[in-house]
Amino acid sequence: MDIEQLEIRQHMAQYAPFEYLGDEWLDQVATQVEISYFQAGTDILALDQEINELCYVRSGAVEVSKRSGQLFDRLVEGDIFGYSDIMRNRRVRFPVRAIEDTLIYFVPAELFESLRADNDDFADFVETGGDRLKATVDQQRNDNQMSSTRVRRLIRRKPTMVDIHTPVGEVARRMREDNVTCVLVLSEEQEGINGPRYFTTQEGQVRRLAGLLTDRDCCVRALAENLSGDTPVGEVMSTSLMTAQSDASIYEAMMTMLNHNIQHLPILYRRRPIGVLQLSDVMRYETRSSLYLVSSIFTQSGLAGLVRLSGDLPLAFARLVDEGADAQMIGRTMATICRSFIRKLLELGEAELGPPPVPYCFMVLGSCARDEQTIFADQDHAMILDKSFVPEQHDEYFKSLAGFVSEGLAACSYPLCKGDIMSTNQRWRQPLSVWKGYFRDWIENPDPEALLHSSIFFDLGFVHGELDMLEELQGLVCELAPKNALFLAAMARNALSRTPPLGLFRTFILEKDGQHNDAIDLKRRGTAPLVDLVRVHALACGSGSQNTIDRLKDISETRLLPEGVNDRLRYAFEFISMVRIRHQAVAIESNESPDNRLRPSNVESHERHNLKDAFEVLSHAQKFLKFRYPVPAGSSRGRGR
Amino acid sequence: MRDWPQRLQKHYRRWQWHRRGRLVSEWPAYLADRKDKARDDRLARYFGAGTLDPHTPISEVPLVALDIETTGLDPSRDSIVSIGVQPFTLNRIPVAKSRYWVVSPRRALSSRSVIYHRLTHSDLANAPRFDQVIGEVLEQLAGRLVVVHYTRIEREFLNAASRHYLKEPLLFPLIDTMAIEAYQHRRLSWFQRLIGRRPVSLRLHPSRERYNLPPYQAHHALIDALATAELLQAQIARHYDPDTPVGALWE
Numbered sequence: 058m059d060i061e062q063l064e065i066r067q068h069m070a071q072y073a074p075f076e077y078l079g080d081e082w083l084d085q086v087a088t089q090v091e092i093s094y095f096q097a098g099t100d101i102l103a104l105d106q107e108i109n110e111l112c113y114v115r116s117g118a119v120e121v122s123k124r125s126g127q128l129f130d131r132l133v134e135g136d137i138f139g140y141s142d143i144m145r146n147r148r149v150r151f152p153v154r155a156i157e158d159t160l161i162y163f164v165p166a167e168l169f170e171s172l173r174a175d176n177d178d179f180a181d182f183v184e185t186g187g188d189r190l191k192a193t194v195d196q197q198r199n200d201n202q203m204s205s206t207r208v209r210r211l212i213r214r215k216p217t218m219v220d221i222h223t224p225v226g227e228v229a230r231r232m233r234e235d236n237v238t239c240v241l242v243l244s245e246e247q248e249g250i251n252g253p254r255y256f257t258t259q260e261g262q263v264r265r266l267a268g269l270l271t272d273r274d275c276c277v278r279a280l281a282e283n284l285s286g287d288t289p290v291g292e293v294m295s296t297s298l299m300t301a302q303s304d305a306s307i308y309e310a311m312m313t314m315l316n317h318n319i320q321h322l323p324i325l326y327r328r329r330p331i332g333v334l335q336l337s338d339v340m341r342y343e344t345r346s347s348l349y350l351v352s353s354i355f356t357q358s359g360l361a362g363l364v365r366l367s368g369d370l371p372l373a374f375a376r377l378v379d380e381g382a383d384a385q386m387i388g389r390t391m392a393t394i395c396r397s398f399i400r401k402l403l404e405l406g407e408a409e410l411g412p413p414p415v416p417y418c419f420m421v422l423g424s425c426a427r428d429e430q431t432i433f434a435d436q437d438h439a440m441i442l443d444k445s446f447v448p449e450q451h452d453e454y455f456k457s458l459a460g461f462v463s464e465g466l467a468a469c470s471y472p473l474c475k476g477d478i479m480s481t482n483q484r485w486r487q488p489l490s491v492w493k494g495y496f497r498d499w500i501e502n503p504d505p506e507a508l509l510h511s512s513i514f515f516d517l518g519f520v521h522g523e524l525d526m527l528e529e530l531q532g533l534v535c536e537l538a539p540k541n542a543l544f545l546a547a548m549a550r551n552a553l554s555r556t557p558p559l560g561l562f563r564t565f566i567l568e569k570d571g572q573h574n575d576a577i578d579l580k581r582r583g584t585a586p587l588v589d590l591v592r593v594h595a596l597a598c599g600s601g602s603q604n605t606i607d608r609l610k611d612i613s614e615t616r617l618l619p620e621g622v623n624d625r626l627r628y629a630f631e632f633i634s635m636v637r638i639r640h641q642a643v644a645i646e647s648n649e650s651p652d653n654r655l656r657p658s659n660v661e662s663h664e665r666h667n668l669k670d671a672f673e674v675l676s677h678a679q680k681f682l683k684f685r686y687p688v689p690a691g692s693s694r695g696r697g698r
Numbered sequence: 699m700r701d702w703p704q705r706l707q708k709h710y711r712r713w714q715w716h717r718r719g720r721l722v723s724e725w726p727a728y729l730a731d732r733k734d735k736a737r738d739d740r741l742a743r744y745f746g747a748g749t750l751d752p753h754t755p756i757s758e759v760p761l762v763a764l765d766i767e768t769t770g771l772d773p774s775r776d777s778i779v780s781i782g783v784q785p786f787t788l789n790r791i792p793v794a795k796s797r798y799w800v801v802s803p804r805r806a807l808s809s810r811s812v813i814y815h816r817l818t819h820s821d822l823a824n825a826p827r828f829d830q831v832i833g834e835v836l837e838q839l840a841g842r843l844v845v846v847h848y849t850r851i852e853r854e855f856l857n858a859a860s861r862h863y864l865k866e867p868l869l870f871p872l873i874d875t876m877a878i879e880a881y882q883h884r885r886l887s888w889f890q891r892l893i894g895r896r897p898v899s900l901r902l903h904p905s906r907e908r909y910n911l912p913p914y915q916a917h918h919a920l921i922d923a924l925a926t927a928e929l930l931q932a933q934i935a936r937h938y939d940p941d942t943p944v945g946a947l948w949e
Contacts, residue, residue, distance in 0.1 A: 064924075092928060
């Protein structure tokens, strides 16, 4: 394959549906592509013209319209179009026009049909109308299985390759510069391209993969033997070489390494090395270390141990992301870890202060309650006390306990809540009857403060103590909220206060008013409004669930949402959450403090497409919310008091 | 010039064609002469493949992008090390039809150019000589109008190599995407100078950026040939009518 075709192949392999293809088919596509440039404003496909090629946007942007001329879709780098017309009758139904200067790759229809026939994932993608978001989320789920994930996914960098005559000292310096533990050793052509282990480099030269040298080889075969740094690497390298193909599964690659007791496995694309897989890469992919963290929390004997353990939290988080866990799993795991910290702190507190004078229930609120926690979330908690509670006699104890937990959590890098939604605040440390009064009041008199509290306190999670008390509060919400149209209308309006942006481009965020921003807060503009929106529907249908996905399941059993909307919301939520999580994981791995502010230039372009789709889902759902929960006629507010 | 009245723009373009046309109108006569006189049969076949009428609209002309990488910039001392060609038309660039050759140079490589091209001594020592591949290269060029980025390198090096190995000159009309780029930006430069802007880069990859074309790995003959083909499509789409006669574009 020529280098220009490699360039094409590399680009297409990043995007659905081509990313599902094996190496052989990708080669086919890359070698058969034809290219054409379209200036902004020119037609790419005219209505009713014959179409015999699938179109792929290499750069630029295009607009797809309906027959009526109405805008149907906007597509950018990595998107495909024309496939539905190829599958139908090879006439263009949706004309396409370039809105930026655009480079299009054309793939012959015959090849497209072969790909459809051969690859189910590819066929699914084009036959379901290219529902990118769904395809991506499903794909991420599949990725969780080691046996179906291709090994090329774990290859993050090109291999360091050196000539066989290079002095071993220089090789060691190369290893230091490139920060690698293994280099591949190449020798020049002797037997021609058909000899064993020969390949053509990207520059078109013929080379032989002669062996490899690991940092251990440097130590054992060179240093320990008193060899000088001038010794050619060819004299100390290992020559017994196992390799794996880039489309082999991770599982196969791991078995090869274990069976041959090797730590480094060169990965080949055809015959050319594209990277070196390390056993530790595979291990990291597979370890479930967050479970280990939870069990360690309970074996600690004091605060110091907990603080030390919390230092592992960012790594456990990053590892979960690396392992391909979905946002649900990660949110649940992080929430479980947080609750475990609180439970252990309560245990330590009770040991220090003595047993509680009256029964109580310790609960968490917000993301932890919904099992949607990410890393370094603020602490939000409250206490329900038994009806036998007498403030003068008992509150000193609970105040101290709350303080102990709150400070302990802060030491374990869960910052104090800025809004003071913590059990250290006397307002949020009250007997059940007072809590019921709060809840009733918020629902019946939805003023701005009540709405703020509703959106925090109606996500309730149990941590420790008397579960009944918490269930009674939840029951109250389920009973009152659906009946109160004014409350729902107010919650709905409140849920619209934060909106998604209109679009994402390579370097900026396009706002609805045409403004450009350079970064987006994924929580404020994405997950939070989605959570708010789903909470309104969940309250309306009397759902007792706290988790957003569980709430969506409850909602899907009612007729509150039009068909299909529920699934789309689920995909959108999963996707935005995942981008946010990954953004934080990247920050952690590069030793920066994770935040929610995403710059579009840091997002791969296929992810940008999916994000745009997800924001669109959110935007539509917000419009629907507005008219689904109108302010009831005849209400006191409706009369404009 | 974009803001000029339509009519004035047309006049200006015509004048430019006229000015350039006089220079290039000698090509058909020169090519016809070479067809009869070429002694080397590879050159004879190439020149015999038919010459292009300078009045043919650019949209109807079969094109071929050509890029060569060299050991340096001086055709009398440096040599060709690789050649990439990419046949195309204004409508399509079929990548399956591209071709690439590594050529062994007449003289040893300087260390600077080794880094530059990532081709080493032994790659080039084992490669065929220019006269062993020129027949294949000319087959790809025959009947097509050659497009390059910066005429001087391709024209002078091919001519020098041809004179050295085949003992005959090899000259043919070329469309130069760099000249088109220079022409487009020279016209705008009075205003740019007025506002103190520095002249834009005319090199291949910065030029491509102005047309929203994607970045490619630079300094590989085949990729640069593809990049040049895409650039010409973009330049014609932005600046010229598809009916522009090739005689107004070639050099």
